[in-house]
Amino acid sequence: MNQRGHFINFRINNSIADKEHVHLLTKDKEEIIIDSEDKNLIPSFLRNFSAPVYLKTDLEQIEYLHILENDDDAFNKWDASQNLYFQHFESKKDILPLTKLLESLLKSRSINYSLMSLLIDLPSKSSLENLLKESDPIDNYYKRKNLMIEIATNLKSTFEDLATLLANDNICLSKHDGHRSLLGKILNYLSLIKSETGLDLAKHFSSSSNMTLSISSLKALCLYNPQLGLPYLDKFYLNWKENDLVLEKWFEIMASINIGEGGLDFIKKLLKHKDFDKENPNKLRSVIGTFQRENILLFHARDFTGYEFVVEKISEVDKYNPQVASRLILPMTQFQNFNKELQDIMKSKLQKIYNQKISNDLSEILEKAIG
Numbered sequence: 001m002n003q004r005g006h007f008i009n010f011r012i013n014n015s016i017a018d019k020e021h022v023h024l025l026t027k028d029k030e031e032i033i034i035d036s037e038d039k040n041l042i043p044s045f046l047r048n049f050s051a052p053v054y055l056k057t058d059l060e061q062i063e064y065l066h067i068l069e070n071d072d073d074a075f076n077k078w079d080a081s082q083n084l085y086f087q088h089f090e091s092k093k094d095i096l097p098l099t100k101l102l103e104s105l106l107k108s109r110s111i112n113y114s115l116m117s118l119l120i121d122l123p124s125k126s127s128l129e130n131l132l133k134e135s136d137p138i139d140n141y142y143k144r145k146n147l148m149i150e151i152a153t154n155l156k157s158t159f160e161d162l163a164t165l166l167a168n169d170n171i172c173l174s175k176h177d178g179h180r181s182l183l184g185k186i187l188n189y190l191s192l193i194k195s196e197t198g199l200d201l202a203k204h205f206s207s208s209s210n211m212t213l214s215i216s217s218l219k220a221l222c223l224y225n226p227q228l229g230l231p232y233l234d235k236f237y238l239n240w241k242e243n244d245l246v247l248e249k250w251f252e253i254m255a256s257i258n259i260g261e262g263g264l265d266f267i268k269k270l271l272k273h274k275d276f277d278k279e280n281p282n283k284l285r286s287v288i289g290t291f292q293r294e295n296i297l298l299f300h301a302r303d304f305t306g307y308e309f310v311v312e313k314i315s316e317v318d319k320y321n322p323q324v325a326s327r328l329i330l331p332m333t334q335f336q337n338f339n340k341e342l343q344d345i346m347k348s349k350l351q352k353i354y355n356q357k358i359s360n361d362l363s364e365i366l367e368k369a370i371g
C-alpha cells in the first residue's frame with residue numbers, strides 16, 4: 001500500500017507482479033524478497049487472517065495508523081488497532097493521533113458497525129499479559145482502565161453523539177446486531193468517565209428485552225460503580241429468575257464485580273444463593289470461573305485471599321466432580337507471564353491442593369502447572 005492508501009503491484013522472489021500474493025512457507029527459516037517500482041510502501045500481511053501465527057514486525061505507530069485508516073481487509077484493520085493499543089499500553093505514546101483517527105472513522109460511518117465495535121475494543125487482559133514478558137495483573141488492570149479513560153475523554157462528544165444516534169427503537173431488530181455491539185462498547189467508555197448521556201442510556205437499556213443490550217448495559221453500569229449497578233442487577237434477576245440460562249449470565253456479572261470492602265464475602269454469598277446449584281457445572285463456571293478471569297482486583301488481591309478462596313472451592317468440587325474441578329482451576333495455572341514473586345505465590349497455593357488427596361484429573365493439571 002502506498003502513502004495515498006492505494007494497493008500497488010509488487011513481486012515476491014521474482015514472481016509476476018500483482019497487488020496480492022500468497023506465499024507458502026515450507027522451511028523453518030526462509031528469506032523472502034519483495035520488490036516493487038514504488039517506494040515507501042506499507043505491507044498488508046495475513047490478509048483475511050490466512051494463517052494462525054504470531055507475527056512480529058518493525059511497523060511503527062504511523063504505519064499502523066495508515067493501515068487502520070486505509071486497508072480494505074477487516075482483519076488487518078483490527079490487527080492494526082490492537083497493535084496501536086498495545087503500543088500505548090506499553091510505552092505511553094501520544095494517544096492523540098489514534099483518537100483523532102478513531103473520531104474520523106466513527107463520524108464518517110464508512111465502516112460497518114460490527115467491525116467498528118471491534119476496532120474500538122482494547123486487547124483483552126489475557127492478550128496483554130501474553131504480549132508482556134513479565135507483568136502484574138493488578139498493574140495491567142489499572143493501566144488498561146486508564147488507557148480506556150484517556151480514549152473516552154478524547155472522544156467523549158463523538159461517543160455521546162453516536163450512542164444517542166444508535167439508541168433508537170430500531171436497535172432491537174435482529175438485523176441491527178452491529179448497532180448493539182457498538183453501543184455496548186461505547187457505553188463502557190462513557191461509563192468510565194461518568195458521562196450522563198452514557199449512564200442514562202445504560203440505565204434505560206439494562207431492562208431491555210434484548211439480552212445483548214441488557215447485559216452490556218449492566219456491565220457498563222458496574223464499570224462505573226458496582227454499587228450503582230446492583231439495583232439494576234436485582235431488577236434483571238427478578239425479570240429472568242425463571243430462565244436458567246439467563247441466570248448464568250446474572251451470576252457471571254455478579255461474580256465479576258468488586259463492591260470494595262467485603263467484596264470477597266459478596267462473592268462467597270453467591271455460592272449460597274438459592275438459585276445457585278453446586279452440582280451444575282455451568283453455575284460453577286459462572287461464579288468460580290468468572291471470578292478468576294474477570295474479577296482481577298479480588299482474585300489477585302495482595303493479601304492472596306482470592307487465591308485461597310479458589311483453592312478451597314476447587315478442593316470441594318474435586319470431591320464430587322473431578323472433571324469440572326480440573327477445568328475450573330485452569331485460570332489459576334496461567335501465570336507464566338506474571339512476575340516471579342507472584343508465580344511463586346500462586347504455585348504455593350496450587351501446591352496446597354496438590355498435597356491433598358485429589359482426583360487424577362486435577363492432579364494431572366497441577367503437575368503441569370507447578371512443575
